[in-house]
Amino acid sequence: MSVVIKAENISKQYKLGAVGMSSLSDDVQRLIAKLKGKEDPFLKVGGENTRDKASTANDSKFVWALQDINFEINQGEVVGIIGKNGAGKSTLLKVLSRVTEPTKGQLKYKGRLASLLEVGTGFHPDLSGRDNVYLNGAILGMKKQEITKKFDEIVAFSGVAKYIDTPVKRYSSGMYVRLAFAVAAHLDPDILVIDEVLAVGDIEFQEKCLGKMKDVAGQGRTVLFVSHNMASMKALCKRGIVMQYGKINYDGNIADSIANYLAGLNTGTNNGTIQSSHRTINTGKVFFKQVLVKNEEFENGNSIYFNNPIRIACELEFLNDFDNVIFDARIISADGIELLHSMTLYDGNYCSIKKGIINLTIDIENKLQPGKFFVNLGVHLSDGLTLDYLEHILELNILNVSKDNQKGLVYDFKLGYYRLNAKWQIN
Amino acid sequence: MTEQWHSVQKGTAFNLKKIIKDLIEYKDLIGLFFKRDIKSSYQQTVLGPLWLIIQPVFTSIVFTVVFGNIAKIQTPNAISPFAFYLLGLSFWNYFADCFNKISGTFVTNASVFGKVYFPRLAVPVSILLSGIFKFSIQFVLFFAVYFYGIFFQGFNFHINLTALLIPIYLLLLSMFALGLGLIVSSFTTKYRDLTMLVAFGVQLLMYATPIAYPFFTIANTSIFYKILLCNPLTGIIEACKYAFTSTGLFSLKLLLIDASVIIIVLILGIYIFSKVEKRFMDTV
Numbered sequence: 001m002s003v004v005i006k007a008e009n010i011s012k013q014y015k016l017g018a019v020g021m022s023s024l025s026d027d028v029q030r031l032i033a034k035l036k037g038k039e040d041p042f043l044k045v046g047g048e049n050t051r052d053k054a055s056t057a058n059d060s061k062f063v064w065a066l067q068d069i070n071f072e073i074n075q076g077e078v079v080g081i082i083g084k085n086g087a088g089k090s091t092l093l094k095v096l097s098r099v100t101e102p103t104k105g106q107l108k109y110k111g112r113l114a115s116l117l118e119v120g121t122g123f124h125p126d127l128s129g130r131d132n133v134y135l136n137g138a139i140l141g142m143k144k145q146e147i148t149k150k151f152d153e154i155v156a157f158s159g160v161a162k163y164i165d166t167p168v169k170r171y172s173s174g175m176y177v178r179l180a181f182a183v184a185a186h187l188d189p190d191i192l193v194i195d196e197v198l199a200v201g202d203i204e205f206q207e208k209c210l211g212k213m214k215d216v217a218g219q220g221r222t223v224l225f226v227s228h229n230m231a232s233m234k235a236l237c238k239r240g241i242v243m244q245y246g247k248i249n250y251d252g253n254i255a256d257s258i259a260n261y262l263a264g265l266n267t268g269t270n271n272g273t274i275q276s277s278h279r280t281i282n283t284g285k286v287f288f289k290q291v292l293v294k295n296e297e298f299e300n301g302n303s304i305y306f307n308n309p310i311r312i313a314c315e316l317e318f319l320n321d322f323d324n325v326i327f328d329a330r331i332i333s334a335d336g337i338e339l340l341h342s343m344t345l346y347d348g349n350y351c352s353i354k355k356g357i358i359n360l361t362i363d364i365e366n367k368l369q370p371g372k373f374f375v376n377l378g379v380h381l382s383d384g385l386t387l388d389y390l391e392h393i394l395e396l397n398i399l400n401v402s403k404d405n406q407k408g409l410v411y412d413f414k415l416g417y418y419r420l421n422a423k424w425q426i427n
Numbered sequence: 428m429t430e431q432w433h434s435v436q437k438g439t440a441f442n443l444k445k446i447i448k449d450l451i452e453y454k455d456l457i458g459l460f461f462k463r464d465i466k467s468s469y470q471q472t473v474l475g476p477l478w479l480i481i482q483p484v485f486t487s488i489v490f491t492v493v494f495g496n497i498a499k500i501q502t503p504n505a506i507s508p509f510a511f512y513l514l515g516l517s518f519w520n521y522f523a524d525c526f527n528k529i530s531g532t533f534v535t536n537a538s539v540f541g542k543v544y545f546p547r548l549a550v551p552v553s554i555l556l557s558g559i560f561k562f563s564i565q566f567v568l569f570f571a572v573y574f575y576g577i578f579f580q581g582f583n584f585h586i587n588l589t590a591l592l593i594p595i596y597l598l599l600l601s602m603f604a605l606g607l608g609l610i611v612s613s614f615t616t617k618y619r620d621l622t623m624l625v626a627f628g629v630q631l632l633m634y635a636t637p638i639a640y641p642f643f644t645i646a647n648t649s650i651f652y653k654i655l656l657c658n659p660l661t662g663i664i665e666a667c668k669y670a671f672t673s674t675g676l677f678s679l680k681l682l683l684i685d686a687s688v689i690i691i692v693l694i695l696g697i698y699i700f701s702k703v704e705k706r707f708m709d710t711v
Contacts, residue, residue, distance in 0.1 A: 006432075014709060024618070094708065098435055098544035101705040106436030113433075121542040124463055126470040135459045139543055144455040167470070 002110075004191060004222050005073040005096075009105035012066040012091050013042070065091040066102070067246045073224070075190075078217040080233040080254055081226045082261045083243035085280055089226050090195065092243065093117060096224060097193045111190030114141050118195070120180030125169035129160060129179055132168050136183045150186045157212075158182035178205055185212045191222045210235065230258050230336020258336050262374070262392075274390065281389040286322075286379050289357070290315040293375075293394050302395050305403040306370060306411050310396065312362040314377065316388075323352040324382035329362055332374040332392065333417050339373070340418065350382055367419040370400035370411055437705075441698055449546040456545060460553035465560060479564045483520060487512040490639055500640045505585040505672040510572045515638040517565040518667050522600045522660065523629050525558040529608025530625050533616045533707050540708065547704040548697070551608060555601050562597070573671065589677060590670035596663050603659060603689045609696030613703040617710045636660045641668070642676045659685040 015026075030040055042062055066088050073079055083089045094100045095107060097115030122139040123132045133154055137147040147154075155161050158179040160171070168176055194213075210232055217223050217236060227233055233240070233254060240257025242250035250260040274288055293302045294311040304310055312329065328343035342362070344351055375394035379387045400411045450457070469475040490512040494500045502511040529551045533540065536550055576582040615621045633639070635658050642665050645652045655661045662681040669677040 027617075094541075095435070099541055100708045101435055101437055103437060106434055108432045108434050110432055115543055117542045122539045124467055126467045127463060131463070131466065135463055138453075138456040138459045139539065139545060141545065144458070 002075050003072045004075045004110045005071075005224075006108040007069050007071050007096075007105070008108070010066055010069040010092070010095055010102045010107060011064060011104040012088075012095060012100070013103040014063050014065050016061055016063055065246050066095070068105070069248060071241060071248065071251060073222060075222055076220045077239055078223045078225065078237045080237035080240045080257070081224060081243060082230075082233065082240055082257055083249075084277060086277075087243040088246040089243050090117075091246075093193055093195050093224070093226055109191060112141065112188075113191040113193065114187045114189035115193040116140070116184045116187075116195065117193075119177055119184060123168055123176070123180060126167050128166060129155075129164040129168055129171070133164075133179065133183055136180065137186075140184060140187055141189065142187065146188070154182045154186050157185060157208075174205075181205075181209055185209070185216075189221070191224070192216065193224045195226045196228065230262075231338075234258065234335065255335070259334065262334055262336060262372075274393065278390045278393045279388065280391045281378075281386045283385070283387050285318070285320050286387040287317045287319075288314055288377060288379075288388055288390055288393075289317050291377060291390065291393050293396060303397045303399055304366060305399050305401065306366075307402050308366055310364040310366050312364070312375065312377075312394065314360040314362075315357060316360060316379070317357050318353050318355050321353070321355050322381065322387075324350040325353050325387075326350065326380045326382065327360065327362075328378045328380065329364075330376040330378075331368070331396070332376060334372040334374075337417075366398070367421070368396070368398045369413075369415065369417055369419065370398045371414070371417075372397055373417075439705075441701060443694070443697065446546070446548065446697065446701060450548050450552065453546050453549050457549045457553045457556065460549060461556040461560075464553065464557040468557075476564065479561050480568050483513060483516050483565050483568070486516055490516070494639050501644060502641055503668075503672040503674040505674060506573060506582055507576050507580060510569065510576055511641070511668070511672070512639070513565075513569050513572055514668060514671060515664060517562060517569055518596070518600065518664055519633060519636065519638045520565065521558050521562040521597070522604050523633065524561070525555055525601065525604035526608050526611075527625065527629060528554045528558075529605060530611040530615065530622070532608070532612040533703070534612075534619075534622070537708070540704075548700065551605055551612075554608075555605060558601070558604075559597070585673045586671055587669075587673050589666065593667065593670060596667050599663050599686055599689055600660075602693045606689065606693035606696035609700040610692070613696075613699045613707075616703055616707040632658075632660075636664055637668075638664065641674075643674070656681070659688045661685075 026042065030042065033040060069092060081089050081092065093115070094117070095102050097113070097117060099115075099117070120132075120136065122136055124135065127135065130151075133151065134144065134147050138144065155164055158175075158181070160175045160179050163171065163175065168179070171179070213223070213225075213236055223236075225233070225237060237254045240250070240252065240254040240261075241248055242257050242261045250257055252260075274291060279288075291312065291314045293304070294313055326343055326345045328341065328345075330338055330342075331340040333339050342364070373396040374392040375396065376389070376391050377393055378389040381387065402409070402411070469478065472478065474481070487509055491508045494512075495502060495508040502508045506514075532547070532550050532554075540547060577584055611621050611625055635654060637645075637655065642655065642661065645655060662676070662678065662685040665676040666682060669675045
């Protein structure tokens with residue numbers, strides 16, 4: 001096994017705030033330092049990459065999005081890069097795909113490297129599907145001849161053969177994405193860098209993509225993959241790199257990496273306050289103010305007896321009136337699978353909410369097997385707009401004993417995540 | 428595996444040979460960008476590429492009326508004033524269009540550049556190609572007008588051998604547009620002020636180039652005469668006109684000076700551009 005990618009002390013610094021007169025003066029200072037033969041004066045400053053304002057002790061204008069990243073990747077390895085939003089994954093991918101250079105350190109790689117940070121890069125809406133296949137392929141680094149050779153295959157994979165001579169602006173978003181992914185899937189690089197592109201298309205197409213990526217990985221190619229979908233991570237990757245605050249937190253096999261990542265998501269269960277790092281989407285109109293898990297006696301606490309119902313109590317603030325609100329809750333397993341879902345729309349009605357503070361309680365029948373689970377909570381509108389979304393906001397610790405443990409049973413087995421509601425009859 | 432390590436780090440040395448090699452590697456992409464520009468420009472227009480002809484024809488008519496009839500600027504006797512303005516404008520439009528578009532390379536392509544790597548120079552080079560395509564159509568139009576003048580309006584045939592140098596003049600114009608455009612484009616990634624400057628700067632530059640008037644109408648004692656000579660475009664544009672009228676300024680010495688200035692500007696442009704392309708995503 002030979003090493004094909006080497007990251008040596010890669011660091012990347014960004015400036016906070018807007019570019020304006022102050023950046024001109026910084027540039028002048030830099031130039032003066034350079035002319036005097038000194039080091040860039042701004043490289044010494046810079047806070048850690050955290051998003052919470054309060055936690056940045058030094059109020060520097062500069063932030064290190066990546067700090068001293070070191071790793072080596074062997075040929076044929078499929079590596080997943082995991083981390084919370086803002087942990088530096090995308091910056092790392094940008095450096096890996098040569099879109100931007102590191103502030104310090106260096107990246108080395110062997111062979112042809114292609115990156116896929118987005119599907120359909122460079123698609124021109126006015127051009128036909130055919131022209132765009134060529135254009136996009138060439139942007140991704142294919143030769144015209146190569147594209148011609150694979151053209152039929154690409155079109156067949158995308159399933160839009162009928163519309164191939166129509167301008168892509170007339171395509172549905174699904175068709176657009178299918179065609180774009182089809183081009184990318186037929187790239188033949190030695191190293192492939194992919195960012196979250198699987199989150200597109202319908203389920204059938206997603207499975208097709210996942211299958212294609214497995215094929216790619218199976219052909220001895222090196223793949224670097226970033227996704228929030230732990231299930232596809234687990235299916236594709238052997239090795240995982242966990243990023244936190246711009247540094248590598250863990251580097252090892254994928255199962256351990258996922259466990260490390262999920263354990264690192266500190267849940268705010270105890271006092272119910274919400275840290276901004278959990279809030280992945282917010283439109284500024286609705287806020288969860290407080291979220292608590294209550295156990296059987298409806299006291300606060302995230303340890304729940306086997307088979308005992310769970311109550312989640314939330315306090316929300318609405319800054320506007322809405323008459324088409326949907327609340328939703330998801331339970332995520334410790335290895336990152338979105339297990340269970342509940343939402344108010346399953347009753348067929350939208351909720352009408354007046355401006356102000358409301359209390360929301362969710363009572364859940366608990367058929368969860370012992371172990372650790374997480375809860376995501378969201379508020380949406382009927383047109384699909386998400387107003388507020390909290391990821392891993394609660395941790396549920398399902399105990400392996402039941403509340404009225406008269407028979408002294410310990411449910412210490414790991415069989416699935418959830419128990420079926422089944423009636424057994426013995427005749 | 429015996430392949431070489433590619434290295435990405437700050438402060439890699441400037442290597443013109445490698446830049447050109449990378450560009451040749453991506454020649455298919457340049458061709459496809461060119462095709463895209465041409466195809467997409469006239470989508471959903473009724474007249475399509477006819478617009479390429481309409482625009483210079485109308486500008487030339489306006490110039491003929493304003494500068495010829497109202498301001499009474501003398502144009503060479505060899506061709507009609509309309510043909511004279513059309514000739515100057517086709518070369519000028521080529522330069523100005525390419526310069527304008529190349530200046531916006533980073534800003535207009537930020538979304539693509541931010542997602543995938545390819546030699547960034549492919550974009551400006553493809554802009555030059557589309558420019559040449561548009562120029563060719565306008566140049567054919569000029570020929571039509573020129574021969575119409577000879578056969579139906581009684582003008583004499585004044586093409587001389589320097590017309591063979593036209594491809595070199597075009598090359599110089601391309602290099603100058605590329606060099607200047609790359610410099611401006613590199614600075615606009617951070618400071619958009621230049622975009623404003625270029626927008627009207629190009630218009631002003633046209634008046635500092637003998638387009639709307641022949642060079643010989645400027646008295647060689649005036650300060651404007653010296654300013655005009657400092658403009659590398661003057662020598663080239665005048666030489667283009669000389670090829671068809673056999674009047675005006677044709678000086679090999681001036682052309683050589685212009686060419687050296689242009690080569691310096693171009694190398695400087697490529698140098699700055701290659702520095703900026705590696706980190707412009709952080710500031711654009």
